[in-house]
Structures are given as C-alpha cells and as structure tokens.
Amino acid sequence: MTVMVTGIGHVGGYVVRDLLDAGERVVLYGFFGGTGDPADLFPPDLQFVDQLVGGGLRDKTEIVVGDVADLDALVDVMERYEVTKVVHLASLLSAGVEANPPLAARVNVVGMANVLEAASRLNLKKVVWASSVDVFGDGSADASGVVTDDAPYDPPFIYGATKVMGEQMAWRYAENHGLSITGLRLTRGYGFGEHIKSGRGAGSSWMTGLLYEPAVGSGVEVVVPFGARYMDFLYLEDVSDAFLKALSRVDRGSRNYIIRGDFRRVSDAFDFVHSLFPDAPLSTVMEDAPLPPGSSLAWERRYDGSRATAEIGYQSKFSLEDGLLRTINLNRASVGLEPVVSPESEAEVEVVVSP
Secondary structure, eight states: OEEEEESOSHHHHHHHHHHHHTTOEEEEEEOTTSOSOTTOOOSHHHHHHHHHTTSOHHHHSEEEEOOTTOHHHHHHHHHHTTOOEEEEOOOOOHHHHHHOHHHHIIIIIIHHHHHHHHHHHHTOSEEEEEEEGGGOOGGGOOTTSEEOTTSOOOOSSHHHHHHHHHHHHHHHHHHHHOOEEEEEEEOEEEOTTHHHHHTTTOOOHHHHHHHHHHHHTOOOOEEEOOTTSEEEEEEHHHHHHHHHHHHTOOOSEEEEEEEOOEEEEHHHHHHHHHHHOTTSOEEEOOSOOOOOTTOOSGGGSEEOOHHHHHHHOOOOOOOHHHHHHHHHHHHHHHTTOOOOOOTTOOOOOOOOOOO
C-alpha cells in the first residue's frame, strides 16, 4: 500500500520511520516548516525526519510540498501516487491556535474536511488522524476524576474545539461514504525533536529545554514549572505504535481512542534528568505556576485508555524514565555525544541518528 502522511513534524517523524521499517511506500505532504519552495527539500522538519530514518529520506519517500487547505492538490497527489491510506497530522497547536484563530480554522478544520473529502472521492481504505484529549474539559471527568472515551465534549479552548469539529466531520463522512476513520486522542507527547512542534504553537518550551540543554552540555539554565502537577507523559514511540495499529484496521465507521502514557508528577521528570546531569543548571518550581496562553489542564487529567487496548491493541510500552532516557540519548547522538546510562531505566537504547 501507499500511505500519505500530512503535516510531517514531531509525531510524523516517528510514524514515517516506522512505516518505512514496515516496508510501506510513504508520501510526505505538507510545507515541512520551510518556505514552501519545492527546491527547499530539507528545512528543519525534514532534517529531523531524515535523522530519525537514518538518512536518505529523499530516496526512501516521495516528498510533495502542498497545502492541506487545497482540496484539488490533495486529490491530485493521492491519485498520482496511488495512495490507499492517510495519516493526517497537519495541525496548528494550542497556543498557536489561540494566537491566530482564522489560520487555525483553515489548517485544523478546512484541512481535515479536505482530507476526508479526498478520501471519500477516491474511496481510500483508511484515514487515521491526530485528535487530542483537549476535546475534553472539567465537565468531562466522571465522579472519580477519570475521563473516558465516552465522556462528553467540553473543550475550554479553540484548539480542542477544532478537534471536536474534526471528530464530528469524521463521523458524518464515515456514515455518508462508508469510510474507515480512526481518531487518536493524544495526551502530552514527548520525544526527540521537541523543537519541531514549538513553531506550531505547542507552548512547552520547558520540556524542550529539560531534555536537550543538559543532554548536550550547553550550560543553558532550565527552569521547570509545574513541578507539583501531574502529567500524562506519552512517549512518541508509543504514539507511532498506536498510529500503525490503527492504520491496520479497516472496519467501516469512525471511532476515537484516548492514547495515554505514564501518568506522573512533572517533578519526577525533573528528578530523573537531574540524576543524570547533577551539575547542569536545572531548577523546578513546585508551586502551581501560571499556564502558558491557550494552554489547558488537559495533560494533567487522568485518562482511561482501555478502549484503545481492547479495540486496536494499543498499550504504552515506555515508562517515563525509559522515554526520557531514549530522548536524551537521541539528543546527544545528534551532536556527536556518547549515550548516558541510568540504572533507573531498563530500556535498551538504540540510537540511530544520521550526521
């Protein structure tokens, strides 16, 4: 089969790597954080993917510069490359959405509608897309404080509202055209390449700094806010595994799944990194610090991911310590440093990053 991946970035890099490892033909579609010029093949987003796949990205994939808001272009590329399945990741993220709602509507809502319309016209076998736990809010948790996939929508910000719209459109397209569509409601994903999503309004620079600056020995001071808060840490190799599992299921209809990771205190992440680099200039704030603009408390709610386990076979494989260590060592490898080892993590860290 041929899989189109839209919006190549933080999550997309891992999905592309794993699709290639599975022997699939992959078409990359988007602006890739560059100028939009077809000659600009290796802007930051694609450099990151090239590192993840071990180099040779241009030989391993088809790269098409395009806009998800351009329906005719989407249909043309899908037909030209005989696309049978789509992983739709193109999206403006939380703080970026609040800063520019019209652009968010164009990318997150119109882009989603166009992917679904193209899939219906060409009768594609599968669409898997990135929804978010931001479709939920304070009114979504049950009496025990847990949010399930059947919880009512209650998005407190525009970003979550765009994902609700995506879920509603997916349901109607599946009903009207017999499509197979899966939405993955992701919690707080992290991993090598945090810098990729910062340009799309992720609003989590503290996480980027914590996993990069001490790892490469930059000497840059990093302050971690929210130390007392909890967070669902979802390592990106788990995210990619969820996408590939969902991609393999082609039952008709639209279904959404919470994809969760390791629910831990933020201070646990700080303490682990500090144990690896005790001399690095790191500090954490244990009081409840203000949230970044456009951010919600979505990442610190407790989520029930049992539906994803039962129906698509997804279950997180990486503890917080394992995911942090793998991320740190990929960051170190990217600047030519040897990996570090921690007795707290049992992960076998295989680092493959092209120079």
